[in-house]
Structures are given as C-alpha cells and as structure tokens.
Amino acid sequence: MSITVVGSIGLDTVETPSGKNEEGLGGAAVYFSIAASVLAEVNLVAIVGDDFPEEHVALLESKDINLDGLERAQGKTFRWAGKYHDDVNERDTLDTQLNVFETFHPKLPEAAQSAPYLFLGNIHPALQLEVLDQAKPQFIGLDTMNLWIDITLDDLKAVLKRVDCLIINDGEAKQLTGQLNLRDAAKAIQAMGPSIVVIKKGEHGCMLFGSGGEIFSIPALPLEEVKDPTGAGDSFAGGFMGYIATKGENDFDTLKQAVVYGSAMASFTCEAFGPDALVTVNKEKLVERYSAFRKLTAF
Amino acid sequence: MSITVVGSIGLDTVETPSGKNEEGLGGAAVYFSIAASVLAEVNLVAIVGDDFPEEHVALLESKDINLDGLERAQGKTFRWAGKYHDDVNERDTLDTQLNVFETFHPKLPEAAQSAPYLFLGNIHPALQLEVLDQAKPQFIGLDTMNLWIDITLDDLKAVLKRVDCLIINDGEAKQLTGQLNLRDAAKAIQAMGPSIVVIKKGEHGCMLFGSGGEIFSIPALPLEEVKDPTGAGDSFAGGFMGYIATKGENDFDTLKQAVVYGSAMASFTCEAFGPDALVTVNKEKLVERYSAFRKLTAF
Numbered sequence: 207m208s209i210t211v212v213g214s215i216g217l218d219t220v221e222t223p224s225g226k227n228e229e230g231l232g233g234a235a236v237y238f239s240i241a242a243s244v245l246a247e248v249n250l251v252a253i254v255g256d257d258f259p260e261e262h263v264a265l266l267e268s269k270d271i272n273l274d275g276l277e278r279a280q281g282k283t284f285r286w287a288g289k290y291h292d293d294v295n296e297r298d299t300l301d302t303q304l305n306v307f308e309t310f311h312p313k314l315p316e317a318a319q320s321a322p323y324l325f326l327g328n329i330h331p332a333l334q335l336e337v338l339d340q341a342k343p344q345f346i347g348l349d350t351m352n353l354w355i356d357i358t359l360d361d362l363k364a365v366l367k368r369v370d371c372l373i374i375n376d377g378e379a380k381q382l383t384g385q386l387n388l389r390d391a392a393k394a395i396q397a398m399g400p401s402i403v404v405i406k407k408g409e410h411g412c413m414l415f416g417s418g419g420e421i422f423s424i425p426a427l428p429l430e431e432v433k434d435p436t437g438a439g440d441s442f443a444g445g446f447m448g449y450i451a452t453k454g455e456n457d458f459d460t461l462k463q464a465v466v467y468g469s470a471m472a473s474f475t476c477e478a479f480g481p482d483a484l485v486t487v488n489k490e491k492l493v494e495r496y497s498a499f500r501k502l503t504a505f
Numbered sequence: 506m507s508i509t510v511v512g513s514i515g516l517d518t519v520e521t522p523s524g525k526n527e528e529g530l531g532g533a534a535v536y537f538s539i540a541a542s543v544l545a546e547v548n549l550v551a552i553v554g555d556d557f558p559e560e561h562v563a564l565l566e567s568k569d570i571n572l573d574g575l576e577r578a579q580g581k582t583f584r585w586a587g588k589y590h591d592d593v594n595e596r597d598t599l600d601t602q603l604n605v606f607e608t609f610h611p612k613l614p615e616a617a618q619s620a621p622y623l624f625l626g627n628i629h630p631a632l633q634l635e636v637l638d639q640a641k642p643q644f645i646g647l648d649t650m651n652l653w654i655d656i657t658l659d660d661l662k663a664v665l666k667r668v669d670c671l672i673i674n675d676g677e678a679k680q681l682t683g684q685l686n687l688r689d690a691a692k693a694i695q696a697m698g699p700s701i702v703v704i705k706k707g708e709h710g711c712m713l714f715g716s717g718g719e720i721f722s723i724p725a726l727p728l729e730e731v732k733d734p735t736g737a738g739d740s741f742a743g744g745f746m747g748y749i750a751t752k753g754e755n756d757f758d759t760l761k762q763a764v765v766y767g768s769a770m771a772s773f774t775c776e777a778f779g780p781d782a783l784v785t786v787n788k789e790k791l792v793e794r795y796s797a798f799r800k801l802t803a804f
Contacts, residue, residue: 293685386592389727410709411724423724423801425710428688462804502722503802505761 207451208247210275210318211238212337213327213349213440214307215252216284218480219300223292224433230480231262232286234327234349237437240484241444241471242325243269244492246451249318251275251337255283255306265485274315279306294432295408314340323347323451325443326369330354331361338368345456347371347447348400349440355382363398370456371402373443379405388413389421402461404446404468406439414465416458424465427473427498434479438472441484445471445492470495506750507546509574509617510537511636512626512648512739513606514551515583517779518599522591523732529779530561531585533626533648536736539783540743540770541624542568543791545750548617550574550636554582554605564784573614578605593731594707613639622646622750624742625668629653630660637667644755646670646746647699648739654681662697669755670701672742678704687712688720701760703745703767705738713764715757723764726772726797733778737771740783744770744791769794 218232235252242248249272256278266273287301312333324343326334328351338346346369354362355378366372372395380386383394392403392415401417409432411425446468453460470492477483517531534551541547548571555577565572586600611632623642625633627650637645645668653661654677665671671694679685682693691702691714700716708731710724745767752759769791776782 387728387730389729407709410706411722413724413727421727421801422804423710423727424804425712425722425724428712428720428722429686430688431686466804500804502720503804505721505723505765505799505802 207323207454208249208317208321209242209323209325209447209451210249210251210314210321210341210343211235211242211325211327211444212251212312212314212334213238213325213329214284215254215258216286218436219285219287220290220434220436220479221288222290222294222434224431225479227434227479229285231265232436232480233284234437234440236266237440237475237481237484238325238327238444238447239266239271240269240481241441241487242448242451243271244471244487244489245445245448245467246323248272249275249315249321251312251314251318253277253279253306253310255279255281258283269485272317275313275318277310277313281306288436290435294435312337312340322454323447325349325447326365327440331358331365334365335361338365345370345450347373347443349373349443350378352378352381366395366399369400371404372400373404373406373439373446375439376405376407379403389415402456404465406442408435412442412465412469414461416461418458420458422458422462422465424469424499424503426469427495427502429473429476432476435476437481437484438475441475442468442472445469466496466499467492469499506622506753507548507616507620508541508622508624508746508750509548509550509613509620509640509642510534510541510624510626510743511550511611511613511633512537512624512628513583514553514557515585517735518584518586519589519733519735519778520587521589521593521733523730524778526733526778528584530564531735531779532583533736533739535565536739536774536780536783537624537626537743537746538565538570539568539780540740540786541747541750542570543770543786543788544744544747544766545622547571548574548614548620550611550613550617552576552578552605552609554578554580557582568784571616574612574617576609576612580605587735589734593734611636611639622746624648624746625664626739630657630664633664634660637664644669644749646672646742648672648742649677651677651680665694665698668699670703671699672703672705672738672745674738675704675706678702688714701755703764705741707734711741711764711768713760715760717757719757721757721761721764723768723798723802725768726794726801728772728775731775734775736780736783737774740774741767741771744768765795765798766791768798
C-alpha cells in the first residue's frame with residue numbers, strides 16, 4: 207500500500223571528519239522517500255525553489271516516487287548547513303535558511319490524500335495539522351524536533367492526539383515528557399496519543415514500545431566508518447513506514463520487523479555523504495543488511 | 506570449573522535519585538563473586554580491615570564463595586562514596602579512602618592459583634601483574650579504569666599482553682586507544698594482547714568482539730527503575746566469566762551466551778542498592794532474566 211510523506215527538501219552543506227559536501231540533496235522528505243520507495247509506493251509532498259537542480263528531481267523520479275505533490279515556488283530552496291564533531295554523534299547547526307519553506311502550506315493531491323499510510327516529517331506542527339485535515343489515512347507516523355517542543359508545544363500536542371506512532375530521538379523524548387527513563391518517557395508519550403513509540407538512540411540503536419506494553423530494543427550496526435549521519439533518522443522512518451505499508455498490518459511482530467528494516471536503511475545512509483549510499487539500496491541489499499542485523503544480535 | 510577473582514572489597518556510601526545507602530557492602534570483587542557464584546565455584550582474593558562487619562563475611566560464605574584468600578588486616582576497610590545524577594548514567598566520586606588496600610599485595614592460596622579461570626578486577630596493574638605471576642589459569646579476564654590508563658599505562662600494557670579478554674567501558678576503550686569508533690577501539694585493544702574484547706555501554710548495553718572479527722551487540726534491559734547502578738559492571742563480569750567457566754569453552758557462541766548472562770546479572774544489580782538484589786539471584790531467576798533478554802531482542 208502507498209505512503210504519503212510531507213516534509214522538507216533542502217540543499218545541505220555538511221562537514222564531517224570524513225570530508226565536506228556543499229549544497230547536496232537533503233531534507234527529511236528526501237531521505238524518507240528514497241528509503242520507503244525500496245519497499246512501497248511513495249507520494250512526496252514538499253516545496254522547492256526555482257534553483258532546485260533538475261538532476262535531483264530526476265533522481266527522485268528514478269525511484270518511482272510520485273512527485274505530483276512537489277511544489278516549485280519562486281525563490282530559493284531551503285538550505286541547511288551543519289558540522290559534525292570528531293564524535294559524529296554531536297553536531298552544530300551552522301546555518302538554516304527557510305527560503306520558500308517559510309510560506310509553505312502543504313497541498314495534497316488526490317493520490318496523496320487517499321494513501322493509507324501517512325508520515326508527517328519534521329515540520330511546524332501547525333502545518334502537520336493542515337496535512338491531517340486533508341488526508342484520510344489508516345496509519346499515521348510522526349516526527350518532530352526539540353524546536354517545536356520548545357516553541358509550539360500546544361500545536362504539537364494537538365498533532366500527537368491524532369497520530370498512531372511517534373518516531374523521536376531519546377533526547378527529544380526526555381525533553382517532551384520530562385522523564386529521564388525511556389520506559390517512562392514512552393509511557394508518557396503514549397498517554398499523549400500515539401499508541402506506538404519508537405525512540406531512536408543514534409549509534410546506540412533504538413527502542414520500540416507497543417500499545418500493549420511490549421518493548422523491543424535493537425542496537426545499531428557498528429559501521430567501519432560513519433561518513434555522514436545526516437538523514438539517518440529520516441531513512442529509518444522511511445524503512446519503518448515502508449515495511450508497515452507493505453504488510454498492511456501493525457501488530458507488534460510487524461513493528462519489530464519494521465524497526466529492523468528502518469535500522470538497516472539508517473545504516474546505509476551513514477556510509478556516504480547525503481543520500482549517496484541510500485540511493486544504491488535495492489531489495490537485495492536490504493535483505494543482506496537485515497541478515498547482518500540478525501547475525502549481530504542473535505543468541 | 507572454578508574462577509579466581511582478585512579485586513576490591515569496600516564499604517560504599519552511595520546516593521542516587523532513589524535514596525542513600527551508608528557504608529554498605531561494596532567493591533568489585535564482591536559483585537563479581539556473588540554473580541559468578543550463581544554459575545561456578547569462586548575463589549575470592551581481597552583484603553578487608555578489622556572493622557569489616559562479620560555479617561558481610563557470612564553473606565559471602567552463604568554463597569559458597571571460597572574465602573581462603575580473604576586477608577584481614579589491621580586498620581580500616583577500603584571506602585568509597587559517590588553520588589549519582591538525576592541521569593543515573595552520570596556520577597561523581599565524593600570520597601575514596603584506600604585504607605588497608607594501600608599496602609595490599611595479593612597472595613593466592615593453592616586453590617586460587619590452580620583455578621582454570623582468573624579475573625583481574627580493577628586494581629593497580631602492578632598488583633594484577635603480581636597475581637599473574639602466581640597463577641596458571643587457562644583463561645584470564647581483565648578489568649581496568651581511566652585512572653590506570655592515565656597514570657600507569659606501561660604496567661597496564663604489560664598486563665594486557667598476558668590476558669585473553671578485556672572487559673571495559675566505552676569511554677575507557679576510547680581513552681585507551683584514541684579511537685572514537687568502537688570497532689576501531691576493539692581492534693586496537695586486540696592488537697595490545699586480548700583476543701576478546703567486551704565494551705560495556707551502560708544503559709545502552711554492550712558489544713562483544715571476537716578473535717575472528719565477529720561482533721555481537723546487545724541492548725541493556727530497560728528497567729522500570731535504576732535504583733543504584735554501582736557494581737553493575739562487576740556483576741556483568743561475574744556472570745560473563747561464570748558462564749564461560751561452566752562451559753569450559755570460549756568459542757564465539759559461548760561468549761555471546763556469556764554476554765547475555767552478564768547483562769542479566771548487571772540488570773539485577775541495578776534494581777536495588779548495593780548487592781541487595783544480586784544476592785537474591787539463583788539459577789531459576791537467572792534463566793527467567795535470560796528469557797527477558799531474548800524477548801526484548803528477538804525478531
């Protein structure tokens with residue numbers, strides 16, 4: 207079944223201990239779409255400026271991503287710049303230019319409205335509410351960030367009431383709930399709305415909390431080199447939602463598998479700058495990576 | 506088969522967000538011995554002062570731990586005091602009094618010398634070398650800490666050349682090797698001597714690196730409440746070495762199982778102050794906890 211994703215597309219300038227990538231293709235919706243497209247049909251809803259390179263559009267089209275919801279506005283595309291520390295789990299944001307994103311109001315074409323799966327990428331919660339008012343999905347996933355927890359918590363809480371699953375970082379889960387224990391944080395989030403909570407812990411893997419109190423925990427794949435972790439979380443979400451959409455179910459066993467596929471996607475993304483490694487993933491490579499996770503964790 | 510452990514016994518004053526424990530039974534050798542005793546015969550080599558409460562001796566005896574190597578010296582027992590932050594992964598050491606430990610030179614009785622398994626708890630590497638000169642084990646595990654990496658690296662490197670397995674924290678592994686990637690850190694440690702490396706990551710679980718390049722990774726059990734993590738790492742080592750000693754083998758499958766048993770022991774220790782929860786563990790509770798790890802991680 208198909209997924210609609212609404213989120214950012216940007217041109218990222220990223221510096222890591224492995225090198226630098228100037229104005230490369232980035233944005234949560236890009237990573238999500240490419241990852242999800244390996245498993246399911248994807249409708250992308252986002253905005254770019256008139257400076258957005260055609261080659262990036264062609265790349266997304268080559269992945270059979272439906273771009274009917276891609277708005278091209280006059281002005282510059284969203285830009286982000288960041289620098290990772292020697293410990294690539296830490297990064298500083300050097301620059302954020304919203305540009306055409308500043309006045310963006312997502313408009314979902316017919317196919318995007320009727321898709322049974324919806325993922326609300328990390329954008330202003332007020333925009334996420336606008337999306338919810340246009341769509342009638344059977345399953346909704348949500349991402350957010352510390353900024354929205356800080357400045358627009360009421361809107362975020364209104365969104366949380368209407369979604370099935372929140373995918374969030376450990377730091378943000380603690381910030382949102384005031385709970386330092388991730389079990390307690392997940393419970394507190396579930397009380398806000400989503401029955402399913404995924405807490406991402408970067409290099410330490412992630413945890414899944416089910417509606418019946420079930421917990422699943424998986425480490426990250428220890429990579430030889432993390433070249434650029436930008437987009438790893440969005441790739442995770444794409445693999446996670448993509449797998450659920452292919453199954454058409456969300457029982458806990460399906461969700462566990464989805465977490466493994468999500469983790470596999472994230473691991474690919476870290477192996478190269480931008481989506482350079484992620485775009486090479488096909489079903490065969492994904493299954494190989496899934497096996498690597500099993501080998502890493504089975505006892 | 507039996508294990509000899511050489512390490513500290515102390516009286517710990519610990520404050521955590523859950524409460525305070527004044528001058529309770531502590532020390533690496535205590536946690537290690539109690540955990541290992543669930544699975545194997547243990548010879549304890551350590552020193553206490555004449556103020557060491559008899560009830561603690563009785564407790565260790567009740568676990569069938571061989572105390573022939575427990576030296577009782579004139580003076581005060583080793584003391585440590587620490588305070589954990591609201592985030593119990595962080596702690597400050599408030600006080601360390603070596604007392605009788607200051608002039609300690611381990612003397613291994615006959616049974617301790619001939620035990621096929623030896624664990625060198627976290628003491629001065631020069632003392633660890635003295636132990637190695639007295640024993641003829643077939644398998645040697647080692648613990649150390651940031652202090653020894655800082656002030657007596659040469660002695661530590663001499664010890665590393667003579668052991669089979671190093672069990673170390675992630676922060677210490679990075680410090681010892683200068684490598685931020687844990688795969689690289691493990692490789693660098695293996696080049697220093699031990700063919701097997703276990704890197705503990707606290708609430709994030711731990712990683713096992715085998716002599717053939719194999720990697721196993723397991724998350725920690727998400728506990729409802731971490732009352733006091735003191736001794737969790739030593740309990741891990743006790744469960745790990747205890748399991749290997751019962752099997753009499755150290756192929757990678759055995760080592761993986763040992764990591765799970767170690768993780769189970771560590772999880773018990775965190776559930777109460779000092780060794781209060783650990784002392785209640787028997788084989789039945791251990792197998793239950795093992796199953797909890799399988800349920801948490803299997804997909």
